[in-house]
Amino acid sequence: MTKIYSKLWGKNSKAEDVFIYILENQYLKVEIINIGACIKKIEVKNDKEKNKNIVVSYDEIESYEKNPAYIGAIVGRNAGRIEKGLLAVDNEIFQLTKNNGDNNLHGGFNSLSHRLWNIEKKEDRLLCFIKSEDLDNGYPGNLDIRVEYILNNNELLIEYYSNSDKKTYINMTNHTYFNLSGEKNSLIYDDILELSADYMMKINENSVPYELIKLKDTIFDFSEKKKIREFFEGKDSQKALANNGIDHPYILNKNRKSPIIIYNEKSKIKMEIETDNQAVVVYTANYFVDIGLKNHSGICFETQDAPNLFKNEKLEIAPTFTDINKPYRRYTKFKFSNF
CATH class of the missing domain: 2.70.98.10 (Beta-galactosidase; Chain A, domain 5)
Structure with missing residues (x-):
């Protein structure tokens, strides 16, 4: 209750x-x-x-x-x-x-x-x-x-x-x-992330997304669970655009009820995310130092439509418009557990 x-x-x-x-x-x-x-x-x-x-x-x-x-x-x-x-x-x-x-x-x-x-x-x-x-x-x-x-x-x-x-x-x-360690200002590098997505969007020097790319064989690929540390230890020009972090839209695969799973081995806390949105912007707090916190001491999962009104018919991606006869409805569910 x-x-x-x-x-x-x-x-x-x-x-x-x-x-x-x-x-x-x-x-x-x-x-x-x-x-x-x-x-x-x-x-x-x-x-x-x-x-x-x-x-x-x-x-x-x-x-x-x-x-x-x-x-x-x-x-x-x-x-x-x-x-x-x-x-x-x-x-x-x-x-x-x-x-x-x-x-x-x-x-x-x-x-x-x-x-x-x-x-x-x-x-x-x-x-x-x-x-x-x-x-x-x-x-x-x-x-x-x-x-x-x-x-x-x-x-x-x-x-x-x-x-x-x-x-x-x-x-x-x-x-x-989120920082599943429960320790303020601790870094997220040892959190283990699994994200069901085959595509993400590239961003330009102003962090505006503009083009789809395949994730396979890139450091941005979390389709198989891995520590976030592996991303930060990898080399990729797109990483440099986001101040050496992630700030990119992932197009979620539709075959998984909970396409996003993250857990922390020390705290034993796991979070699963379910949503009817087509995308998630994963953001690793790349500018937290500007507000007196440590960069990469949190991770944000911004479930949403693909940003910048992006369209792609093949992947059924399109912006959402609403009017008096077409209300807007969306949901995101966070499930927490101790493992």
Whole structure:
């Protein structure tokens, strides 16, 4: 049975109340805050030792207001970069705000990741609501967004819903950084990753994805489980583009219920990820030093559509557009276990 309760954390810079909402059962304890509907903590309960928080988090409200690394946040309206901020909807071009060089990143300035959400407790879940008005950061359509966090035994399910009054583009994700060791600022090199994907997207010098490549025989291939250390010890020009790390979209194979599995041999914690999204951007926290943490001390699995409105008919890859008659629905499930 899931217990859901909340507590006042403090005030933000606008003197608004910031709350921590807790979902807890015998397996997991999850904390969500109303800034960005961020995941602040996931504790995997263990009878043998102290419970371990396995996600990267801030200690201060102010850090979540700024949150340049999008730690724990719901990201939208778009996850990733849109080159030159140009969005084509049917025959109309919309100029999005450019908040990452010449590109639109994660929805633009003061995005959904940094705003206060309305949150309601309901039985086994938290309901998180926010509105994004027409031409918010340049995106067309008045958008009603609902994100649900649901705790069921050893699984955390995130469900995304949205409706628009006109045709618009949407591609949402959650931007939690995991560190399954449970040790703050420890590196992820010895985590073992298995990722069912035959293709990934190359990125340019501005980290904009633009072309599919086969993963076989590259250092980016995790189709057979291996330590992440093996990637960092390998040589590849694409690695240098992402500050010697991973920041690339993988196209998920459809033949596996949980295409992403990662575990830490020391903590004995394993995480399996299931999703109905077509891709996942794997990001190894390559710029954490900019916020006072160690680079590569967390790993993010941004389940989403292929970024930058990428299309490929053969692999059935296409951007998602929503309107009043076509609501947006997506889910991602995280299953935790001690092995």
